[in-house]
Amino acid sequence: xxxxxxxxxxxxxxGASVKVSCKASGYTFTSYDINWVRQxxxxxxxxxxxxxxxxxxxGYAQKFQGRVTMTRxxxxxxxxxxxxSLRSEDTAVYYxxxxxxxxxxxxxxxxxxxxxxxx
Amino acid sequence: xxxMTQSPSSLSASVGDRVTITCxxxxxxxxxxxxxxxxxxxxxxxxIYAASSxxxxxxxxxxxxxxxxxxxxxxxxxxxxxxxxxYCQQTYSTPYMYTFGQGTKLEIK
Numbered sequence: 250x251x252x253x254x255x256x257x258x259x260x261x262x263x264g265a266s267v268k269v270s271c272k273a274s275g276y277t278f279t280s281y282d283i284n285w286v287r288q289x290x291x292x293x294x295x296x297x298x299x300x301x302x303x304x305x306x307x308g309y310a311q312k313f314q315g316r317v318t319m320t321r322x323x324x325x326x327x328x329x330x331x332x333x334s335l336r337s338e339d340t341a342v343y344y345x346x347x348x349x350x351x352x353x354x355x356x357x358x359x360x361x362x363x364x365x366x367x368x
Numbered sequence: 369x370x371x372m373t374q375s376p377s378s379l380s381a382s383v384g385d386r387v388t389i390t391c392x393x394x395x396x397x398x399x400x401x402x403x404x405x406x407x408x409x410x411x412x413x414x415x416i417y418a419a420s421s422x423x424x425x426x427x428x429x430x431x432x433x434x435x436x437x438x439x440x441x442x443x444x445x446x447x448x449x450x451x452x453x454x455y456c457q458q459t460y461s462t463p464y465m466y467t468f469g470q471g472t473k474l475e476i477k
């Protein structure tokens with residue numbers, strides 16, 4: 250079955266970077282975009298950006314421009330989201346989600362990765 | 369950026385009630401509107417896409433309608449397992465700049 254499995258929880262200090270992975274299975278990795286969405290505790294969903302695994306093309310929400318990088322390793326069907334210059338406000342659960350290229354919904358989500366930023 | 373506004377932000381209803389949640393876009397998004405359900409501690413789940421298409425496996429008591437700027441998610445007969453937070457999302461923007469509504473928390477009375 251279609252599945253996205255994310256890496257485990259992380260604890261980081263302010264100013265550090267974090268890299269979260271998202272391993273896809275059950276479908277052709279290069280046929281669907283991977284989006285990243287985060288959710289602070291008790292808050293709503295915030296879209297961060299997308300990546301097309303086939304081309305490597307990316308698009309980031311303005312809020313995260315310059316701090317986020319989305320990449321992939323096609324050989325292991327894995328997408329990555331790296332967020333730098335972490336601050337306490339970045340403490341959140343980070344989700345990857347699949348969507349067909351274009352203006353399509355996210356039909357499969359990873360289980361989420363909790364990133365805690367604390368000194 | 370396109371802003372999405374949901375109402376109400378929370379509601380309480382009885383089992384068997386008809387429940388309606390609305391979502392308004394700050395500009396026309398045609399029918400590029402999706403609805404998700406999120407239960408506590410879980411990832412969101414796609415319910416409705418393209419404003420009114422039911423995702424495979426989703427119970428038929430869920431339905432969506434609307435186009436342009438105003439959209440509605442309806443649960444025809446509320447069940448206990450429907451307790452969750454519901455989010456709308458626009459996927460109209462190009463280049464891709466997707467946004468979610470702030471969410472509607474649904475509880476059983």
